[in-house]
Structures are given as structure tokens and as C-alpha cells.
Amino acid sequence: MSAAAKDGTKENVNDVSGHALPHAIPSHLHLETPEKPYLDSNELIINMGPQHPATHGVLRVILKLDGEKVLGTECVIGYLHRGVEKIAENRTYAMFNPYVDRMDYVAAVSNGLGYCEAVEKLLNVEAPPRADYIRVILTELNRMASHQLWLGTHALDIGAMTPLFYTFRDREEILKIFEKYCGARLTTHAFRIGGCQYETYAGFEKDVKNFLTFVAPKIDEYEELLTTNRIWLERTKNVGVISGEDCVALGVTGPVLRASGVEWDLRKAQPYSAYSKFDFDIPTGENGDTYDRYLVRMEEMRQSLRIVEQAVNSIPEGPIMAKVPKVIKPPVGEIYHSIEAPKGELGYFIVSDGSTQPYRLRVRPPSLVNLQALDVMVRGLLVADVIAVIGTIDIVLGEVDR
Amino acid sequence: MVPITTFHYLVVAAALFVLGVIGVLTRRNVVIMLMSIELILNAVNLNLVAFSRMWGRLEGQVFAIFIVVDAAAEAAVGLGILIAFFRNKETINVDEIDLLKW
Amino acid sequence: MNPSLNMALISAFTTTTDPGMAPVATPFFFYLLSGLAVAGGFLVITRRNPVHCALALIVTLIAMAHLYLMLYAPFVAAVQIIVYAGGIMVLFLFVIMLVSIERASKDRRFNRIWPVGLAAACALMALFVSAFVKGRALFPDRMIAIPEGSNTQQVASMLYGEAGRMGQYTFAFEIASLLLLVAILGAVIMTKKKI
């Protein structure tokens, strides 16, 4: 991570939550096995993945087990590496825009938003207000879609099959709106540098409002299935506990951080786009366990609905594209811009040498950084919990490997 | 065909008993030695039940049940010792278990 | 087909008119089951792989359960299957899987003094043979039919007593249950890693 980003994080953490960033990583977070296990011969090394139904893609986790107890884990990543950052150096700024959709493919809109805003910051242009509102609406819908996908797969990992189909049914409505707006469902490429390319289609607002009334009871439906379910409680309470301090020390962001009690959301802390104009809460948990992370994400879905409702009711008229030169040639310099993606802080660090292509582009993917917390969370738990914890971190391997 | 009498059952039981004794005396693997002991106990059971049939009394069957209980206890304790031993010495061969301490 | 032929057909498939559950085709099943039992026992002491041994032992145990059935001891047979085949053997298999057997399967099967052991066992067999040959008269050929329908009840009344009286073996039964309890505790304590 760049120095600028580190400094920014440090200050903000101190400001917002009072958690001091430790000077060194605490010793209990070190990755080697803490004590010599009682018996070596009982250790079992198991390869979970890369072909495993519950590692959400091609993550490979090497588990060191004592019976079923996890002594340590090691994540092997890179099976989906496509060299996105290197590709960026050989594409113009506009050409690279679709590539970011392929990182976190379940939250493509957020990725695009972060990239466009970073380049805009570099160019020193600002998207017009109407474009900002459209961006917020789509991004929040996308956050919801991402959380729904997470909920379905997470519940499936823990053994509840049915929520998966419920969430997919409702996610479908979001994807339909995306499709109507920009023609694509998953890798949307919805935004352009300087604003949005497309004006909203006729009936966009009606569609969104219909969706809001449609989905609100559905969230209660998911909660009905899971929140007070005894087995769900037993599987998630006190599983994968991580403290706020550890989260901060490891750079974990997003719902995982908030579930550990740190009220840190870039939408509030460093408002970007039009977020400062909306009224919403940051849900936080107390225990930092899997159940809290579940509750935080469920509440985030509701808050997303609130934001979308406000945005769609007060969407201003006006242009949707700022004045951006045909050939984008940012001035020499560097910029770090981060947004609150569904999975955490998604940052883009761009170094420009004044040409049409970035000199260096670095992505700070929330999934990769959050994945580091896996070892801390699962040590001492059982194999089944590893599955639950991988699910609760909410990783997308496209983003981890890039 | 010869009708099956108590004697036939006794022969079968004796054969099983001898097989069990051979297993206990010659095998190295403790698990298999324990299994051979189960064989011996079963041979005894068969004798008891056959005699119970011969005399038309149920004491033999009752004793067979006691022996099954005993076999369960023996297996639990024996295998427990075995696991504890394997943890420390990493062997289950009886001729490598030759120290009085571990 | 006339009715009398029907009756003949029925009786052809019916070996006994006794309404009780008398064993059928006794010699055939006896030789089959005892052959299975002895073959299983032989495999137990000769197979290299402990899991194969355990499977062979299961065959022996089930065959012996059937022998008990033929000896009018259905309750003992049921206990044999539940406790031995369903419980103890699963425990054995469990332990075999816990202790790695890769090494065991490459090791020597028998210990160094196996000739001595074999000789001792042969001596024992000789003893049995001589006892059976000489004492053949001690084992009368009679087989007294035990009422099978109430077998469980009779065993229970010996173990527990009936009509408020203690059974003949109630005390022994309690001791046996105590023995089991002690065995369970012992096994748990021995296998626990850190007490």
C-alpha cells in the first residue's frame, strides 16, 4: 500500500474511532503457529481448494488440523490472476474503465465508481450533480445485490439452501434495472470518467421505487429464516471473532470492521460523490463475530434502501457529463482515492506521467486485505467454521487475485 | 444328515478359541490382538449358549450377556490405552512396547 | 389346480407345522454359519491390514449371532449384533483409522516368537481334541427346547427379578453396569489429551 494511503488511514482511524494504529503488528497476529502442538503425529494438512465448493471460487486454503481443530491456515491465492494492474499501464484511462468491472464482478458498479472518481480527481473535474445521484442510486443498488449474493452463498455454506434462491430472486430485480440502464447485468461499465454516459431511461425512477417497495419485506423474509434460527445462532455466534484493534492493525475494512465495533465508513468519513447529502446510519456490531457481521450487512441493505429512496426522490435535473477532454491526459502527479465498496475500502492509487496511459495503477482491493484476517479468525476453531468464516469475510476471488 | 447337537457347537467354539489364542500369541499389532481376544470371548459365549440349550436353562444366556458387557468394557479400556500409547510412542506393535515408562 | 395339490404345495414349503419359530434346515445353516465364523476368525489372525481383520471379525460376529438364534437365544443374538457389530467394531474401526496404519501394513505381521505361540496354541488344541474325544459321553445329544417366545422376558426376570423380587443375577447385573461405567471413565481419561 502506498505511503499516502497508509497515512490517510492512520489519521482517520485515530479521528473516527479512537483506535490507535499499533506501531507494529501485535505478536498474536503473527502467522506462525503459536505453540508447539501437543502431538505432531495427529496433525493433518488438508488442502481446501482450489476446487472446493465453499471457497467461493479458486481460493486455496492450506489447513493445519489437529483432528478437526484448526491450528493454522495459509491462503494460497493467484489462481485467477490476470494482471489487471499491468494491463492498466498499456491502456488509456478510458480504455481501462471496463477492466475494473472484472475485479469484483458482483459489485462492478462500485469498482467503476471508484476508478472514475479517482481519474476525475486526477483530472480535477467534477461530475455534475445529476450524474452523482445516478451513481449513488446504482452503487447502492449494487451494494444491495452484492450483499444479497453474499447472504445466499454464506447461508448455503452453513447449510441453509433456501435463502440462496430467495436472494437470487430479488437480486434479479436489481440486475434488471442495470440491464435496462446500461445494457449489461453484471459487468455493467455504467459510469464514464466525468459522469455517466447514459441518461436514465424513461421509467427508471418508477422502476427503482417499485423495487424499493418490493424488496423491503423481502429483507424481513431473509431475517425470518435466519436471524433467530437456533442453528444459525449456534453456527455464527462467537465464531470467527476479531477485535476492532486487530481489524485496524490488519487493515480490515468494510462490514467486517464495522461488526467489530469500529464505526468507520468512507461514505461518512470521507464523503465522496453525493453521499454527504443523504441521511443514513452506519450499523456497527459489538462482538465482531460472524453473527454480528451478518446483522451489520442486513442492516446495511436497509440503509442502502434509505439512501436510494432519498436519492431517487430528490434527483436533480441537469447534465450528466462534465466537460472532459476527448483525449484524457491528466497532469503529472499521483492520486489515491478510495470509496466504500460493499466489501470494504476500495482504493485506486494512480501515478500519472502526463501521458494518455497511467504510469502505474494500484488497486487496494478490500477482499485481499480482509482475507488476511482469516487466519486470526479461524485459529482454534473447527473445519466447519473455516467455511463459515470464509463466507463471512465475503471475498471475491476476482478481486483478490486481480 | 447328522442332527446338530451340543457337541457340534462345542467344536466350533473350540476352533474359534484356538484361533483367538493363536492371534493373541503371534500377532504384533495390538488392535488385532484385541480383536483376537474378542474372538476368544465369543467362543466362550457360544459354549455358554450351547450348554444353556442343552440343559434347557437360561443361566448360560445370562452369562453370555455378562460376557458381552465385559467385552465392551475391555474393548473401551484396551483401545483407550492403545490411543494413549500411540500418542506418545507412535507405535501399536506389541514387541516395541518394551519399556515400563513412556 | 385342485385344493389338495395346493395343500401339498403349501406343506412342501413349510417344514414345520409348529407355530413357534423353530429353526429350519438346521444342519445346512449350522455348517454354513460355523464355516463363516471359523473362516472369519482365520482371516482375523492372518490378514495384514487391520481393517480387513475388523471386517472379517464382523462376519464372524454376525455368523455367531445367527448361531445363537439357532440355539433359541434371540436376545443374546440381538445383543451380540447391537453391542458387538454395531458398537465395539465401530470403535475398533475408529481406532484403526485414528492410529495410522500405513506403517502397520508394511511391518512384519507376526512377532519374533510366533513359533512358540503357535506351538502353545497347538497344545491347547490338542487338549481340546483329547477332551472332546474322551469326554464325548459327557455331552448328551439332547437339546431341550427353550420356549422362545418368552425368551427375552425370562432373561429379564433372571436379571431384574419379577413381581418386586430381586432376580437371581440382579446384583451381578448392577456390578456389571458399574464395571461399564468405570471402563467408560477410564477410557475417557486415558484418551483425553490434557486433563
Add this chain to the structure above:
Amino acid sequence: MPNFIMSYLGSTVTPGEAGNQFWALIYVLIIFAAVSLAVVAMNWFERKALAHFQIRLGPMRVGPHGLLQPIADALKLALKEDIIPAEADQFVFWIAPVIGLLAAFTVYTVIPFGPSQAVSDMNIGVLFMLGVSSLGVLGIVVAGWASNSHYPLIGALRSSAQMVSYEVAMGLAVVSAVLMTSMKTGTGTLSMIGIVESQQQQGIWFIFKFFPLGLIAFVNFVIAMIAETNRAPFDMAEAESELTAGYHTEYSGLRWSLFMLAEYAAMIAVSSIAVTLWLGGWLRPFPNLLNAPAWDFIFSLFPGLTFGALAAVAVIGVMRMPVHPYFRVQRIGLAVFAALLGFIALFLLVIALAGRSSDATVAARFRDGIDYVYWFVLKVALFMYLFIWCRATWPRYRFDQLMRVGWKVLLPITLVVLILTAIVGVIVS
């Protein structure tokens, strides 16, 4: 020959009791075929019901409403390459599914579908059932070991521990039901037929006996039985998201399908046991309260009416299918199926009417036999639905939680219920 068959239909005892090996063999074959058919039907029903729980349609392509899907699946599995891993223990790998299947099917020898509709009435029926169903675990353990692979091994260890520990609670729950059989006569019975008959004599299903003791024992048995058959939410052994497929990860093709067959057969078997012990087995509802011959007749119409209703559903399905050349074959197929169901319904109704005339005729016995089997199967089918319902609703327990539930919750409750049943029984009598 018809006389021969008819003469047996008039029998009042099981073929095992009569010592009639020929009929026993026929019963075994009938039960084997029926259970296999039931497994196929259950397969289809589970997929459809689960799909409708989950707002999907389930299989729709192979045959009308996917009716032929299980057959297509079976064919596919039979034709698949049978892979034995190179490092696996060949013989044990081969025999493991057979052990499971044998154990699952052997239990059916003591399950009474009616007072004389059973292979045999053993006087140790309940013990036999407990023992044989506990042998099923051997197949699983051995399969996991023989695969010589980590995931199957862990799956096997898990399921063996699970099945052995839930067997204890299951056995104790069964004992409390057996205890109830001794209430009126003073001597209890372990025979499955005897248990149902004693429910008939006492005029109460054991689930309602000593309310709520019988109910608690029953619920405990149901929980233990779901765990015993490795079904959700206790499907540790084959927890897909954790252990890929548990003990049968390395199995494929026909061998794998044997495991599935064994699992479903075991599900039906344990459900039958629950029905026999607590829900009155073959008894129709209120046999003592509504015991007039008129009621007998009314209840004997139920099998025919059920098949009639099924036929009506199929006819509605035919009507609702789009009129399009593409659906022509499917429409015809469903219509034939409806006709088949309707024919069965008609046959059953005719028998019900024929059996009305007198009590002792062969027709009356035949009608009674159909009644018994019908009520038994209906109750078992409800359990099958329960299995699917649980699977659709609940997440999966973790292994240690599962063991905790088994040993620290289920076992003490069952033990207390057993003791209370004994105390109440002594007080009452």
C-alpha cells in the same frame, strides 16, 4: 395357483410365523421392489418439493413434470464409468456400499405393514431393527477409509461418531415406547406387530400416551432418526460445503447410487419404525372410537379416493399444459399416467365395495390388507415430507454442536422421559 394365492390372502399370521418360506420369499421380493420404487418416487418428490420450497420448478424436462427424471438419473448413473481410485483398497471399496445397502434393506424384514403383512414377526423385532440399522454405519466408515483420501476419512469419522452417539438416544426413546406396551397386560413385547396390537388394545397411539411423555419420546426419536440417517440439519458426513461430499467423495456411478439407495431406504425404514412405535402402525385413525362397520367401509374408501385425487391432479396437469406440438408427447404421457392412477383408484374402490359384503371373505381380507398398507404408507409419507421440510428450512449443525445436542440434550431428556414413563406406569396400574 389362484387358489393358492387366495388361500394365503386369508391367512392371519405372517409368513415367518407360519414357517412358510415360499411366501416369505415373495414378501421379501415385494418389499424389495416396493422400497426401490419408493426410493425412486422419493427422489422425484424430494426434488420437486425442495424446488417449490425454493421458488423453482425442479425437474420439468424428462417426462411430464419431470416424472421420468429419477429413471433417467438411474440410467445415467448405471452407465457412468465406475472409477476406483488407484490408491484405494479395492475390495473394501467395493464392499462398502453393499454393506450399507444390506443393512438398510434388512430392517424391512420386521416392519409390519399390517397384522399379517410382514415378512416375519420376530419376538425381538425392535432389538433386531436397532441392531441391523446400526450396521449401516459400518458401510460408511469403511467407505471413508477405503477411499484413502482425507475428506472421505473425516466424513467417515464424523458420521460414525454421530451415528453411534445418536443410537443411544434412539434406543432409549424406543425403550420408553416398549415400556408402554406393558401397561395393560403387565408383560411388554419387543415384537413390532405386538407393539401395534398393544396400541390397539390400549386404544391410544403411544404418541398420546401419558401426555406429554409419549410425545417427548417421539420427538426425541424423530430428531435422533434424522441424525441417524445423516440428513439435514445433521448431514455432517456429507456436508457439501465443508467436505465436498463426505464419505462418498471418491465414489461414482453405480456404486454412488447404491449409497443413495441405502440412504433413502434407511430413511424410509426409520420412519416406518417411528410410525410403528408411536403412530399406531397400520391402524387407521380412531379405530376404537369409530368402530362401526359403516366407519370401516368409509375408511376403506380412502385408498381409492387418494389415488382418485392423484389422478385428478394429473388430469389438471394435462389441462394446464400448453397446447403446442412441443408438449404433445408430454401431454399424452401425463394423460396415460392419469389414466393409470385412475385405474388403480377404480380397482381399489371396487375392492372396498366388494369387501363390504361380509367380514370373513377373501375379498374382505384383501380390502383390510390394502387398508393397513395404505394407512402405514400414508404415515410414512408424512415423515418423508418432514425430512424434506427440515432440509429446506434449517442450516447445518457444526460437528461439536451436534455431539453436544446428542449427548447433553437429547440423551438426558430421553432418560428422564423413560424414568417418568416407568413411574407413571407403576402409579397408573
